[in-house]
Amino acid sequence: MKPQEKVLVVEDNPDNMRLISYILQRNDYKVIEAMTGEDGVRLAEEQMPVFILMDIQLPGISGIEATKQIRASKADGKIPIIAITSYAQRGDREKALEAGCNGYFEKPFDPLILMDQIHEIVRQFDNRKK
Amino acid sequence: MINSSFIGLINNAAYLLAIVLLYDTLANKKEDSSLKKNFLQGILLGIIGIAVMSTPWVLRPGAIFDTRSIVLSIGGLFFGFIPTATAMIITGFFRFFQGGIGTWTGIYVIVTSGVIGLAWRKTRKTNMADISALELYLFGFVVGLNMLLWMFTFPTEIALQILKNISLPVMLIYPLATLLMGGLLKGRIIRRQDQEALKQSEERFRAFYELNLVGLAITSPEKGWLHINQGLCSMLGYPEEELKNMTWSELTHPDDLDADTQHFEQMLAGRINGYEMEKRFIAKDGTIVFARLVVRCVRKERGEINYVVAMVEDITTAKIIEKELIRKEEQFRFLVENQRELVVSFDMEFHLLYANPAYCQTFGKAEEELAKSNFMPLIHEDDQQRVKASLQRLQEPPHSARHEERAYTVQGWRWFDWQVEATLDESGKIAATVAVGRDITVQKEAEIALAKSHEEWVNAMDFFEDAICLFDLNENILRANRAFYQLTNTTPEKSIGKNINTVLHPNGETQTCPVCRAWQEERDEIIVMESDHPDNQAGSPIEVMVRMIRDKEGKPVSVLMGIHDLTRQRKTEDELRSHRDNLEHLVLERTVEIEDGRKALINLLEDMTAAKEELRQANERLHELDRLKSMFVACMSHELRTPLNSIIGFSSILLDEWLGSVNDEQKKNLASILRSGKHLLALINDVIDISKIEAGTIEENIDNFDIIDLFEEADESLREIAESKGLRLITKKISCPMHTDRRRLLQVVLNLLSNAIKFTHEGEIHFSALLMKKTETIEIAVRDTGIGIHEADLDKLFMPFSRLHDSGKSQYPGTGLGLYLSHKITTDILGGSMRAESTVGQGSIFRIIMPINKTSGFSGKPKPIRNEK
Numbered sequence: 001m002k003p004q005e006k007v008l009v010v011e012d013n014p015d016n017m018r019l020i021s022y023i024l025q026r027n028d029y030k031v032i033e034a035m036t037g038e039d040g041v042r043l044a045e046e047q048m049p050v051f052i053l054m055d056i057q058l059p060g061i062s063g064i065e066a067t068k069q070i071r072a073s074k075a076d077g078k079i080p081i082i083a084i085t086s087y088a089q090r091g092d093r094e095k096a097l098e099a100g101c102n103g104y105f106e107k108p109f110d111p112l113i114l115m116d117q118i119h120e121i122v123r124q125f126d127n128r129k130k
Numbered sequence: 131m132i133n134s135s136f137i138g139l140i141n142n143a144a145y146l147l148a149i150v151l152l153y154d155t156l157a158n159k160k161e162d163s164s165l166k167k168n169f170l171q172g173i174l175l176g177i178i179g180i181a182v183m184s185t186p187w188v189l190r191p192g193a194i195f196d197t198r199s200i201v202l203s204i205g206g207l208f209f210g211f212i213p214t215a216t217a218m219i220i221t222g223f224f225r226f227f228q229g230g231i232g233t234w235t236g237i238y239v240i241v242t243s244g245v246i247g248l249a250w251r252k253t254r255k256t257n258m259a260d261i262s263a264l265e266l267y268l269f270g271f272v273v274g275l276n277m278l279l280w281m282f283t284f285p286t287e288i289a290l291q292i293l294k295n296i297s298l299p300v301m302l303i304y305p306l307a308t309l310l311m312g313g314l315l316k317g318r319i320i321r322r323q324d325q326e327a328l329k330q331s332e333e334r335f336r337a338f339y340e341l342n343l344v345g346l347a348i349t350s351p352e353k354g355w356l357h358i359n360q361g362l363c364s365m366l367g368y369p370e371e372e373l374k375n376m377t378w379s380e381l382t383h384p385d386d387l388d389a390d391t392q393h394f395e396q397m398l399a400g401r402i403n404g405y406e407m408e409k410r411f412i413a414k415d416g417t418i419v420f421a422r423l424v425v426r427c428v429r430k431e432r433g434e435i436n437y438v439v440a441m442v443e444d445i446t447t448a449k450i451i452e453k454e455l456i457r458k459e460e461q462f463r464f465l466v467e468n469q470r471e472l473v474v475s476f477d478m479e480f481h482l483l484y485a486n487p488a489y490c491q492t493f494g495k496a497e498e499e500l501a502k503s504n505f506m507p508l509i510h511e512d513d514q515q516r517v518k519a520s521l522q523r524l525q526e527p528p529h530s531a532r533h534e535e536r537a538y539t540v541q542g543w544r545w546f547d548w549q550v551e552a553t554l555d556e557s558g559k560i561a562a563t564v565a566v567g568r569d570i571t572v573q574k575e576a577e578i579a580l581a582k583s584h585e586e587w588v589n590a591m592d593f594f595e596d597a598i599c600l601f602d603l604n605e606n607i608l609r610a611n612r613a614f615y616q617l618t619n620t621t622p623e624k625s626i627g628k629n630i631n632t633v634l635h636p637n638g639e640t641q642t643c644p645v646c647r648a649w650q651e652e653r654d655e656i657i658v659m660e661s662d663h664p665d666n667q668a669g670s671p672i673e674v675m676v677r678m679i680r681d682k683e684g685k686p687v688s689v690l691m692g693i694h695d696l697t698r699q700r701k702t703e704d705e706l707r708s709h710r711d712n713l714e715h716l717v718l719e720r721t722v723e724i725e726d727g728r729k730a731l732i733n734l735l736e737d738m739t740a741a742k743e744e745l746r747q748a749n750e751r752l753h754e755l756d757r758l759k760s761m762f763v764a765c766m767s768h769e770l771r772t773p774l775n776s777i778i779g780f781s782s783i784l785l786d787e788w789l790g791s792v793n794d795e796q797k798k799n800l801a802s803i804l805r806s807g808k809h810l811l812a813l814i815n816d817v818i819d820i821s822k823i824e825a826g827t828i829e830e831n832i833d834n835f836d837i838i839d840l841f842e843e844a845d846e847s848l849r850e851i852a853e854s855k856g857l858r859l860i861t862k863k864i865s866c867p868m869h870t871d872r873r874r875l876l877q878v879v880l881n882l883l884s885n886a887i888k889f890t891h892e893g894e895i896h897f898s899a900l901l902m903k904k905t906e907t908i909e910i911a912v913r914d915t916g917i918g919i920h921e922a923d924l925d926k927l928f929m930p931f932s933r934l935h936d937s938g939k940s941q942y943p944g945t946g947l948g949l950y951l952s953h954k955i956t957t958d959i960l961g962g963s964m965r966a967e968s969t970v971g972q973g974s975i976f977r978i979i980m981p982i983n984k985t986s987g988f989s990g991k992p993k994p995i996r997n998e999k
Contacts, residue, residue, distance in 0.1 A: 013772060013775075015775075015776040015780075016772070016775055016776065016779075019775070019776065019779040019780060019783070022783055022788060022789070023783070026788055057768060086767050086768040086771050086772070106771075107771050107772065107774075107775045108771055108774045108775035108777075108778045108779060108807075108811060109775070109779070110778070110782065111778075111779050111782045111783050111786075112782060112783075112786060
């Protein structure tokens with residue numbers, strides 16, 4: 001029984017937060033919640049989670065900006081960041097990747113396969129880190 | 131008796147000899163053949179005869195014997211007629227005077243003895259000095275014999291008796307006495323001859339000596355100078371007295387002294403008796419006298435030098451001449467030998483007698499080879515005739531010739547200029563020829579090159595249409611080209627060297643000609659005028675160029691004139707002028723038209739500007755609209771999706787029993803919620819897609835994939851559903867690498883397949899693809915055995931919101947936008963086309979035809995990393 005790994009979720013919609021938490025907890029992750037971008041940045045540094053789920057549409061600083069700040073901090077390179085996007089406009093995807101995200105998925109997502117998708121991204125990230 | 135005969139005769143003979151000896155010593159040394167002398171001689175002889183007759187030996191009374199016959203015969207032999215005759219007379223008379231019986235005998239003896247002597251003298255030819263002892267003895271014998279014979283004038287008896295008595299003594303003594311007397315006389319003659327010879331020689335010598343043809347000196351080792359002749363004195367410039375005080379060495383040039391001294395010492399030593407040498411003396415005034423010296427010594431008995439004779443011949447002049455000659459010869463030789471020019475001498479058969487080193491070098495032959503060799507073969511074939519002809523001219527005055535020829539040298543063929551001089555002998559034939567040759571190859575080649583260049587110039591000049599003429603300052607034509615001759619209607623022969631005016635103005639009007647004035651005033655000028663030459667068309671326009679050719683200092687040397695026919699030019703000018711007028715007229719017309727057009731254009735432009743402004747405004751509005759639309763889409767996208775996330779998400783996890791178990795009733799309800807949520811999502815996605823397509827803001831994601839994977843994926847997605855409806859799904863997969871938007875293609879394919887499944891209740895759905903390599907397109911076909919579509923509806927098929935069937939009938943959501951969107955995606959994104967065929971009640975076929983390689987319609991965007999398969 002491995003110890004619970006921490007995952008940071010940055011999402012302002014409580015319903016979404018709850019949904020995502022369900023999925024993560026079901027997979028034995030400890031969820032650290034951040035409702036704003038600034039909190040997300042701070043908690044990322046403090047908690048050093050195994051990965052971060054970042055909603056792009058956030059009040060205050062955007063998910064993009066928060067990602068950039070995290071990448072600029074001491075968490076850079078160590079933690080995969082996965083963006084949650086609405087995939088609304090052209091360039092959202094690119095912006096996220098440019099900012100430093102290692103993957104993304106769109107809303108609405110299928111909760112039944114989300115975890116596998118996340119794991120895939122994390123695995124790829126770890127392979128690259130090596 | 132005999133004794134006394136002997137003694138008597140000997141006595142007589144001795145007596146005779148003594149007298150003769152006396153005569154000899156006393157007699158005159160000089161030989162004088164004067165009459166007087168002869169008589170005197172005769173008398174003397176006579177006296178001697180008398181003397182011997184005076185001491186006769188008497189045999190018998192009357193027989194007197196003495197040596198008178200010897201006297202007379204010798205006299206006749208040695209002294210000649212007059213003395214002998216005189217002596218004969220004297221002795222004859224004396225005998226007569228003596229008397230006795232033998233008188234006449236005695237006289238006969240006297241006469242005959244004399245005659246024999248004279249006869250003997252006459253017959254013998256040679257000099258009396260040469261008379262030999264034998265001859266004298268013989269003579270004496272004959273004379274004695276003669277005398278004995280005369281005894282026969284006595285009566286025989288007496289004669290015989292006498293003979294018995296005197297024969298022996300006579301024959302013994304007479305010859306002897308004759309011999310002795312003759313010998314004495316001979317000796318005398320010889321001595322006299324010697325003396326004479328000596329005197330003569332001495333005379334000659336003295337003459338020679340005093341002639342001063344040469345310098346002569348006689349010296350003796352002890353006494354020094356014995357004699358010096360005037361010749362030597364004047365040669366050396368010293369007076370005799372002074373010269374006698376000088377030594378041989380003092381007079382000799384220091385450089386010759388050693389040789390001279392050596393010779394002299396050898397002579398003193400007795401090894402040689404004399405020497406000859408050429409030496410230099412120093413004259414009194416210091417000048418050098420070149421002399422040939424001959425020295426001879428006269429020795430005494432024991433070999434000591436008695437005296438030395440030196441003969442000195444002044445050869446100064448000769449020497450100077452000799453030196454000059456040598457120098458001149460050397461000079462001449464040097465000149466000839468070192469000449470670069472060839473010098474030869476040859477005979478009239480073309481054999482070389484002499485060739486100088488330059489010649490030998492040129493033809494690469496040694497002097498020995500060339501001597502006597504024939505030089506004609508060395509000359510070029512073509513020139514030989516000419517050379518022979520030239521050499522023939524040597525026979526006539528002035529006996530010189532000159533020609534040019536080519537000869538084969540070590541450097542190949544070269545040109546030579548030969549100057550030949552011949553000298554004649556007395557008979558007028560050629561004695562010697564001397565020829566001097568110079569290599570003129572360079573000049574000749576230059577000549578040839580010049581001639582060639584001249585020809586080229588002529589050819590070049592003739593090429594020009596313009597007439598060109600070059601003439602000197604005296605207006606004499608030097609050169610002209612063909613055009614010139616044609617223009618002035620002359621020929622080179624008639625014009626070269628002639629005055630230019632005669633050619634230009636054959637009719638003589640030179641006064642008014644501006645061209646002539648130009649060169650007379652030494653001006654460069656171009657004159658346009660009308661030709662006044664009678665042979666040209668009257669008044670034809672010409673352009674004459676006059677140009678002074680000047681030397682380095684700018685002085686005119688000659689004049690160049692060019693004449694250019696302007697007729698053609700004039701014609702062209704006229705044509706141009708008329709064209710121009712034409713053009714101007716046209717231009718004027720056009721200008722009016724243009725002006726009208728311009729005005730119309732300006733009006734148009736104003737209208738356009740207004741329209742543009744409207745357009746711009748409309749554009750702005752459109753852009754604004756677009757922007758709003760995009761905002762709307764973005765907004766909608768986000769706003770609509772967010773609640774759906776909750777709907778789909780939560781219903782999903784509840785249904786999956788994550789939060790506890792659910793009963794069937796709950797499951798049904800939850801499933802309903804989930805289904806609705808997904809339907810709504812599909813609808814939203816379609817709407818957003820359509821709006822993006824309409825706005826042209828759709829994104830394109832080109833992938834490289836194989837169509838076979840896509841087929842598999844589609845098949846996998848819908849197989850279950852098809853089979854659950856009892857339909858067969860036949861998928862004909864093919865492999866083909868594609869380069870296009872995979873996601874959209876899948877979307878379209880899924881749409882078509884799901885439609886097919888939806889509208890087919892039984893039968894099969896056939897899903898295949900066909901590759902068309904030539905056009906690089908692929909045709910994907912979905913065929914069903916469904917309900918089909920009415921023909922009238924086919925047109926509206928791809929329009930939005932054209933629902934043909936009640937959606938309630940199908941189990942799967944249909945948005946009504948499906949085909950519209952699929953069609954739009956196919957045409958706009960996949961770059962292809964969609965077609966539908968159908969027969970009601972039998973089924974439908976939907977085809978997509980699209981390129982395999984879709985060239986991107988958007989500006990290049992970086993390919994994103996996808997997390998979807």
